[in-house]
Amino acid sequence: MTEEFDMITQTVWFQVISGYFGTIAFAILFGVPKKFWNTGGIVGAAGWTVNILLARYANFTPFESNFCASVVITFLSRCFAVIKKCPVTVFRISGLLPLVPGVGIYWTIYYMVSDNFSKAFDTGLTAVKVLVAIILGMVIVSGIPNKFFKVLKK
Amino acid sequence: MQSSENRSQISEALEVATKAGYILLENGAEISRVEETMNRIAKYFGVDSGNYFVLSNGIFATGNSRKLKNKNPNSQSEQFADVKYIPIRGSRLDKVVEINQLSRDIEAGKYTIETAEEKLEEINKIPPVKGWFQILSSGIGSGFFCSIFGGGLQDCLVSTIAGLILWIFVLKISGTHISKLFGNMVGSIIATSVCIVSIKLGLGVSLGHTIIGAVIPLVPGVAFTIGIRDIVDEDYLAGTTRLVDASVVFFGIAMGVAVTLIGFSKFLGGLEL
Numbered sequence: 001m002t003e004e005f006d007m008i009t010q011t012v013w014f015q016v017i018s019g020y021f022g023t024i025a026f027a028i029l030f031g032v033p034k035k036f037w038n039t040g041g042i043v044g045a046a047g048w049t050v051n052i053l054l055a056r057y058a059n060f061t062p063f064e065s066n067f068c069a070s071v072v073i074t075f076l077s078r079c080f081a082v083i084k085k086c087p088v089t090v091f092r093i094s095g096l097l098p099l100v101p102g103v104g105i106y107w108t109i110y111y112m113v114s115d116n117f118s119k120a121f122d123t124g125l126t127a128v129k130v131l132v133a134i135i136l137g138m139v140i141v142s143g144i145p146n147k148f149f150k151v152l153k154k
Numbered sequence: 155m156q157s158s159e160n161r162s163q164i165s166e167a168l169e170v171a172t173k174a175g176y177i178l179l180e181n182g183a184e185i186s187r188v189e190e191t192m193n194r195i196a197k198y199f200g201v202d203s204g205n206y207f208v209l210s211n212g213i214f215a216t217g218n219s220r221k222l223k224n225k226n227p228n229s230q231s232e233q234f235a236d237v238k239y240i241p242i243r244g245s246r247l248d249k250v251v252e253i254n255q256l257s258r259d260i261e262a263g264k265y266t267i268e269t270a271e272e273k274l275e276e277i278n279k280i281p282p283v284k285g286w287f288q289i290l291s292s293g294i295g296s297g298f299f300c301s302i303f304g305g306g307l308q309d310c311l312v313s314t315i316a317g318l319i320l321w322i323f324v325l326k327i328s329g330t331h332i333s334k335l336f337g338n339m340v341g342s343i344i345a346t347s348v349c350i351v352s353i354k355l356g357l358g359v360s361l362g363h364t365i366i367g368a369v370i371p372l373v374p375g376v377a378f379t380i381g382i383r384d385i386v387d388e389d390y391l392a393g394t395t396r397l398v399d400a401s402v403v404f405f406g407i408a409m410g411v412a413v414t415l416i417g418f419s420k421f422l423g424g425l426e427l
Contacts, residue, residue, distance in 0.1 A: 019298075025291040029288060
């Protein structure tokens with residue numbers, strides 16, 4: 001993901017904006033009500049920013065940075081769910097989408113199609129590893145008892 | 155008199171609860187949420203011994219009232235049983251939010267059975283977001299996701315175009331007429347073709363980034379996340395069903411991309427693998 005930087009789209013600021021609007025666009029496709037769009041966008045942007053910053057400036061591997069991002073997204077989703085009195089799902093699903101290892105999956109398909117199986121296997125496993133990181137982050141934060149979040153209730 | 159009144163009360167309460175569960179499940183809620191909501195509604199309307207078994211595409215609800223025993227010689231106790239089959243469809247989280255709110259309001263005593271039933275009908279009829287707006291979001295989402303996955307400005311533009319065209323197809327054709335696997339495959343073929351043609355015309359730079367951005371609106375995010383959620387909640391049967399559903403969609407997308415890549419490189423020319 002970091003081989004070649006586009007001068008405009010790959011700056012951190014543009015990435016934050018992409019995370020925000022990308023998440024909102026998918027919130028709309030999933031039928032999230034209008035009043036939650038902004039919050040959903042913030043959750044998605046926050047998660048994606050954490051991922052980008054850790055990967056670029058703290059030398060985290062994709063597994064580690066995606067895990068941290070997933071933790072942040074699920075945690076924020078649960079906080080906002082309590083504050084806004086709505087199901088966690090509303091924020092979590094579209095928030096997690098930017099983390100999907102799309103590039104890895106694409107190259108897996110590409111290498112398979114071009115009969116380069118060892119490379120396909122490599123990229124495929126890396127993509128699965130990222131997926132596992134996302135699931136792990138989600139599961140760990142989901143395990144925090146509800147009581148902990150009740151503090152946020154007004 | 156007493157008996158018949160009680161009977162209708164119980165079956166009506168459970169009918170309302172089942173209906174709420176149906177809408178929740180159909181629109182992408184977790185199993186635990188469905189069971190909890192059904193239990194909450196039925197309990198408030200006076201059903202103490204309700205049992206709910208919820209799968210990802212079916213609800214089994216039973217309830218009875220022991221108080222009425224021996225009043226009516228024909229039946230020992232009043233029974234209610236209902237089985238509903240629910241096809242796995244897309245997700246409408248707005249309905250999930252509304253039902254969630256409704257179940258809270260019911261618990262707070264704001265609804266009678268009749269008004270709750272009316273409200274359920276109302277929620278079920280909430281129209282989806284306007285078509286053109288969905289198409290627009292799909293395009294914009296594709297564009298920004300292309301940048302998230304590392305594409306440049308030109309690539310984002312190509313992705314946006316492909317995302318728009320893809321969602322027009324989804325709305326007009328694939329949503330209603332064809333199977334999930336085939337629909338996603340064709341959708342992905344369309345999106346990938348648009349990307350390849352655009353790259354050939356010199357609009358985009360990096361083929362991979364544009365394709366990923368373009369097909370991302372098809373990715374089964376809801377089914378996947380909810381599936382994991384169900385498995386964590388130990389609803390294994392429902393969880394695996396959802397994950398299989400997500401995998402089928404995913405497989406369709408991957409095959410669409412693969413078929414198009416092969417098609418363009420081997421038969422139509424102009425693409426090197």
